[in-house]
Amino acid sequence: MRLLLVPAFGPGLGSGHLRRCLAVARRWNGEAALLLEHCRERCGRGARELLEPLAGGEPLPEVLPDYDPGEPWDLVLLDGFRTPASALAPFAGKPVIGLDEGGPARRFLPYLIDTPLGPNGAHPPNLASSAFLELPARRTGWDYPFRRILLSFGGEDSADLSGRLLERLLGTGLFAPGQLTVVQGPYFRRGQWPEGVTVLRNPHLRSILAGYDLVFTLFGLTALEARAAGVPVISFHPTRYHRRLARNEGLPEIGVRRPNLGRLRRLLADRAVFERLLESGAATAGARPAATEARPGEQELERLPPAELLPALLPAGSVACPVCGRSPNPAVARFARRSYLRCRSCRMLYLADFGAQAVTYGQSYFFEEYRRQYGRTYLEDFDAIREAGRRRLLKLLPLLPRKPGAPRLLDVGCAYGPFLAAARETGLAAEGLEVSAEAARHVREKLGLPCAQGDFLQVPLPVGGYDAVTLWYVLEHFRDAAAALRRVNRLLRPGGVLAFSTPSGSGISACRSLRRFLSASPADHFTIWTPRRTGPLLRRFGFRLERMQITGHHPERFPGRLPAGLLRPASRLLGLGDTFEAYAVKIGEAV
Ligand SMILES: [Zn+2]
Known part of the structure; x- marks a missing residue:
């Protein structure tokens, strides 16, 4: 099976999408490639330079500099962030599976998967799954008041949240330099840090989180990992959108770009806030309740790892309108194995099925299945x-x-x-x-x-x-x-x-x-x-x-x-x- 991975990357998009796509590609049983269009123009680095710091020494998958619509990809996984609807046009008719999509493209994706990092909005996904996140094991107990503090703001931190927050934490005397550790991601512009603060360059974050009493981070994978590991989190954000997602998840937050120190002091003094957070984190370590009704086999989908889940969702037919051929079209309703899409051109409402088993019209169709639906057999x-x-x-x-x-x-x-x-x-x-x-x-x-x-x-x-x-x-x-x-x-x-x-x-x-x-x-x-x-x-x-x-x-x-x-x-x-x-x-x- 040929899988094309399309991660969000570039200024302000961090490294989380790239890491996630690399992880899926690494475990894929078949051909997988990452699409990184205009890589140097978008982030000032070549693809290899961009990916190598994230690959942890593992070999890199194939990287494509542009998209060829003639290539027969079986599935396209779009790990976007806030994708415009127009970005789907090149993939028209292709089975595109969106991951945590929070932009206008969300409605138009033939299939949607949300992890607990998803936008949690009004348009529910086909499937809620944590399988795209490799969450750390939960530690028992935590220390309060907080003594060992970690700041981690992604691979890029284009808003310099790490620097701004460190300055305020030290300037107000809330913490001493020796209590603070900052993660310097692979794409940071800043290289100088206040005296006495520990700097970690590109650590394996998941395995060290449990060693800290408190993590400052933005809404994203680290927040979720920390909470799953049983470590209190305070979130601080580059955009209002991140803050909204954090509030939806119930994460304590101290503002957008400028830390609200009054709120931070009140939070630090309130142990109960973190107790509640960690209780809900134990629940979130599993999936959010699915928006779909369970049918046989659908519960299992939520737990499959990506390398097994994606092949199980391979559609049997095209996702384009069966009457006029138009694509992409907005979804009207989503279920674990089906999306109903409404053609924007001819208005036909049609089914796009994902990994559904083909129905055969043998004797059982006119007897058992007919009876199940109408209460009697066809011949009766x-x-x-x-x-x-x-x-x-x-x-x-x-x-x-x-x-x-x-x-x-x-x-x-x-x-x-x-x-x-x-x-x-x-x-x-x-x-x-x-x-x-x-x-x-x-x-x-x-x-x-x-x-x-x-x-x-x-x-x-x-x-x-x-x-x-x-x-x-x-x-x-x-x-x-x-x-x-x-x-x-x-x-x-x-x-x-x-x-x-x-x-x-x-x-x-x-x-x-x-x-x-x-x-x-x-x-x-x-x-x-x-x-x-x-x-x-x-x-x-x-x-x-x-x-x-x-x-x-x-x-x-x-x-x-x-x-x-x-x-x-x-x-x-x-x-x-x-x-x-x-x-x-x-x-x-x-x-
Ligand atoms: Zn149509």
Whole structure:
């Protein structure tokens, strides 16, 4: 598997993202490369010079100076900080996994992982995981008042927080020089430190933290490591954004760029503040509660180390819009193995699945899985579905082109043939196509109707050979809905009819809670259609929508306690059914 790592680096971005990407690359079983564009222009150092101080003597991974969109990367890991949405454009259509992203790109990332360092904002991630952090072991007990103090402000400290804070700590006599140790990172500009202060150059921080009573640092990995190690932390920040993240995490803080000494004195005098902090640190050493509902296998994802987690998230298809190909698109809802994205161009709501298992349409699909969803098997439902088919034919038949002979109809995904049975009653030359060999055989042998077995996108079928093509609850199952609709267009004669039914993305269930609706949406429903958007979408494929029927009215799914006698007409009037049927006529070629 080929992994491209894209760390944030450059002035003000510290060394944490680089370190984290180096650690992932080191443990990766496959090809991994770091993308460092315009390295010298951005930070005044070549890539090797930048990475070597962080690699601890380990060999460096491959480093790319620019991005080649033609390279077949299986996954892109974006360890950004506050990435602009425009930075995602070069990776359009690629499965990009964002790590702790706090910028405008966050909404547009196909998949998001937050560690406890993440922005903890209003847009929850697909997965909360601590596995990208290697946290130190927790020590027992701590010393108060504080005697041994460590200052560590990252690899770069472009705001010179170390120098400013040291000056104030010594100037006010809060601590003596001999109590203070400062970490000089590999990219520090400052090289001179006050007399008597211990200076550590590029230490292995994680292993020495437990030797101190108090750590001054900014919001970031060191703060988290110190807290996990059971060492009290006071945070001091280069930006308001860092301070906001620190406050969200409940870290005591003393300001942005200018230390607030009044607050520092009050903090140092209040032992209870640090007791609370360390208690919550014990909890944060694990992951933040996941924003996702647990499904089998999803709990384990949170605990997998990156080298196992990332391959488990490999998407089966593209993350671009399956109708118009646009990417990137914003996410509407995120789950551990799925993101629902809304196309900015054609507005289609679609599923991007990550490491989901492909659904197979064998016997178990029509029996066990159907029963789980609808409470009975497909064959037990046969008569009811045939009856629905009769009603659908009343809408379809008047649209058929007038010509001699029996109109020829293809029912794609005909299952055990209830619609075909109804179509035969009306004198249509009806035939089926079904992926399940078991169901196709049933249609041929039990119903005596023609039925081919196979994938609609691959089975040979006569071009311009049909007067009608129907897909009842089938269109949403195509990963590539555009390819399916283009094929329907080619198979139909001019004036031929496309008819389909599908769940509604604007019915009462979706309106009450889109997130809940999507969390219950089957893993093999790749496109979520709405009645309002169907006409414009079908036009792209050479169809004119002639008739729309909103179905699946469920008064019991409405909130409140109004009588069903009122709710059913209201549901019909407002088009709030959970499914709908569309009837369209071929007026041209697909664009
Ligand atoms: Zn689109």
